[in-house]
Amino acid sequence: MTSVAPVILLAAEKESAEVTDWAARVGWVVGLGLFVALVYWLMREGWKWRGTLQSDLPELPGAPEAPGPARLSLSGRYHGSTTAGHWLDRIVAHGLGTRSRVELTLTDAGLDVVRPGAADFFVPLAALREARLDKGIAGKVLTEGGLLVVTWAHGGKAIDSGFRSDHAAEHNEWVDTLNDMINKTETEGAR
Numbered sequence: 001m002t003s004v005a006p007v008i009l010l011a012a013e014k015e016s017a018e019v020t021d022w023a024a025r026v027g028w029v030v031g032l033g034l035f036v037a038l039v040y041w042l043m044r045e046g047w048k049w050r051g052t053l054q055s056d057l058p059e060l061p062g063a064p065e066a067p068g069p070a071r072l073s074l075s076g077r078y079h080g081s082t083t084a085g086h087w088l089d090r091i092v093a094h095g096l097g098t099r100s101r102v103e104l105t106l107t108d109a110g111l112d113v114v115r116p117g118a119a120d121f122f123v124p125l126a127a128l129r130e131a132r133l134d135k136g137i138a139g140k141v142l143t144e145g146g147l148l149v150v151t152w153a154h155g156g157k158a159i160d161s162g163f164r165s166d167h168a169a170e171h172n173e174w175v176d177t178l179n180d181m182i183n184k185t186e187t188e189g190a191r
Contacts, residue, residue: 047092054093058155060121067109067122072177074148076165078102078115080138084129084151084158090138091159095119097138102163106177111150113161123152123161125185131178133171137162148174 081096083089090097100118104111111123129152133145137160140147148163148171165171 047097050090050097051092054091056155057091057093057157060094060096060119060154061124062120063112063122064109067105067107067112070105070107071181072104072106072170072174074102074104074163074165074170074174076102076104076163076167078113078118079140079147079162079164081159081161082138084160087134087137087160088139094121096121096159096161099140104163106174106181108181111152111178123150123154125181127152127154128178128182128185129153129158130182131175133175134162145171147171150178 078100080099081091083091092098095118098115098118100115103114103116105114106112108125110125111128112120113122114120128150131148131150134147134149135142135144137147137149140162142164146164146168148165150161150163152159152161165174
């Protein structure tokens, strides 16, 4: 029994240490907060700098007064625009880098892109180059074929814009219809 008593006494003597160094803890929290703020500020400055570098891109065209009847319409998400063929080279000038909801309407005049909370734009039929299914654009990666990518020309630059429909089954119809319209326009232009 004598061997049990010292163990009980040792256990009774141990106490947890009180937290007394509040200044160091507050200092760490403030330091971490300043670091996060610095990183956020640097990201914002980088975004603005990218916009400045892309300032040679002309203003985006608006939709014509009478674009004609809608061939297709789509409701979904706009994931951004990049330099054609470079899926990570995001274009931020004129609001093209802002992700948002989107309402796409394809008419004989072109592609009308309506984005609530962001700048709307219109891609004339003559500026459309290609439509395809892809899996990623501007840092957004989805399943294979989960993204509708439309290539178009503006200001001497080829641009890829990525859209995702609320109903992914619509993507194939969009690709077929857009490519048919583009091929007809090129054939008529070659005559």
